[in-house]
Amino acid sequence: MYDHVADAIGAPDPIRLDAGLVCLRFESMKVVSALAAVRHLLDHGVVRPGATLLDSSSGIYAYALALACHRYGMRCHIVGSTTIDATLRAQLAILGATLEQMEPSDDLKLDQSRRVARVAEILAEHPDHHWMRQYHDRIHYLGYRAVAERLRAEVPGPLTLVGGVGSGASTGALAGVLREHAPDTRLVGVQPFGSVTFGSEHVADPDIIIAGIGSSIPFGNVSHTLYDTLHWTAFGAALSGSVELLRRHAVFAGLSSGAAHLAARWELRQDPTRTVVFIAADTGHRYADSVFARHAEAVPLDRLAPLQVSGTDRLALPWCRMDWRRRPAWGPASTGPPSTPGA
Template sequence: MILDKIKNNHSIIDAIGDTPLIHLHKMFLDSKINFYGKLEAANPSGSLKDRTSAFILQNALEEGKIRPGDTVIESSSGNMALGLAQACLYLKLKLIVVVDPHINKHTEKLLLAYGAKIEYVTKPSKKGGFLAARLDKVQELLKAIPNSFWTNQYGNPDNPLAHHKTIEEIMIALEGDVDYIFVSASTCGTLMGYADYILENNLKTKLIAVDAKGSVLFGGEAKKRLIPGHGAAVPSQFLRKERIYDYLAVSDLDCIEGCWSLLKSEGILCGGSTGGVVTAIKNYIAKIDDSSNCVFLLCDKGERYLDTIYNPDWIQVNFPDYKSIENSEIGW
């Protein structure tokens, strides 16, 4: 029976992971390279951060660091917050999310629907910008609220550990024959989870990090960025540059162009960090041998960016010198 092949999930938490790996044929039509997208947007709350959220919370519960009824606190630009909101609701934990003015309005509405409490930071720190200000607020809340717990996606070792399973799923699907994996960098939890797995298993896979221009992760000064979900204004606690084969930096406009190219060529609607990776691959493709197998993450759902990335009026306002993306060619 067909039903026998369907995974029986006992909870919404069990539905996290085992996401599809999609062979992408149309994105780079002139290339002989094999491209695969890991559809992390298929996770229950819509992003790869479902894995991080559930893994950290379940381990904290098992280790007695939190109990049902306690308060979880996190700073997040969006996807981690949503992953936590869903998991906390199911696990009977309270959640406070610290956000800044860059929060996506759609994400904000989803958080409120899940029952999360939102704390707003309105002024950036002189050093570290809004991220540093959010982290300061987290510490303030931890001191003020009894039985509170910081999931700390920025420094909790369970963050990279959560993504060992993701890369394991990729390796199983392609029987270990993976030449390149491109990963967007922010906390660097996903990136270093992959890097550690590659090292521990002595794999041939080359890991390429994709950072945002205006991020400090790979050096340089923090600058204003419009596209959330990648890059950082403070250094990562996880990043080990010697374990990364190479890295590229992409602009906000690169992210937008990559999103539209992915949508028009493959019919996949994803968020800004995924678009950045698509453009990074375009810029790196000349260095990749024909017939190589390249994987990247389709990190999150694009519906949250309908008012920005997928809104031509918003693009025109923020990038007035850019031609109308609606009329651009499909793919590259």
């Protein structure tokens, strides 16, 4: 029996969808990360019970940190994105977390920059607050070890792991643990167009930058050398992946999960000798109107194929794939390596 609802929410469900294809489904993935991080801080005396934990979030991590603080008797303060909806605002308030939400903006880069600036102001005003630094502190890797060990025990190898890159903690931690026992484990990262992490900031998606799997600023928790392959998906392609995941397998998951589902099916087609596991990081409820109500727009996945590119300057909507080959970040903005001449 679980001692707190956060423990139940953080526990993933591996679901076999087809031969060689597994969905690692979370109700809210970052809960497992936040719980382990807060527990580690308390155990090592970095923070004391009742201290205020602070961070910036577009939504999922805000909920995760609020739950972890509720579980361990901490205070929680969130500088939130303009994208946080009324449902989450109510949950945060009832859980005892305080939220400062950015003013409405269509520019998510500006939204993110404002949040970072506000965190700095709060720390200057309240030096006793602890900044969780979900994008930069490797403490957020800790919670995924148990998840990786479960995968290793339940899912036959060799494995290919597919997931949104985001802060880098989930896919990075899972791949790192899996490779301790199976170095041939492949890691496939999924990015939205417009993200700086692997160099697509020059390609604009007119519909949306998929929240949670990309970034407008470099993240220290992303280890570029862990990734074998990258996929970039536009909103329409990710929508098709989400709708097909629900229609074919009854898994109701978010937009980043749809993008990972799309990429995972392609990777399985390229090498059917491997078991492909993709991460479904959250449920689809917050996408009911923006994605699932538009299910008639979904394109059958067998009609979609990625453009194979050799460099980030060749990226183009709606879907691209690139062999990254565990290379380091290129340049100060972590924008990825240059293209191969003549490719």
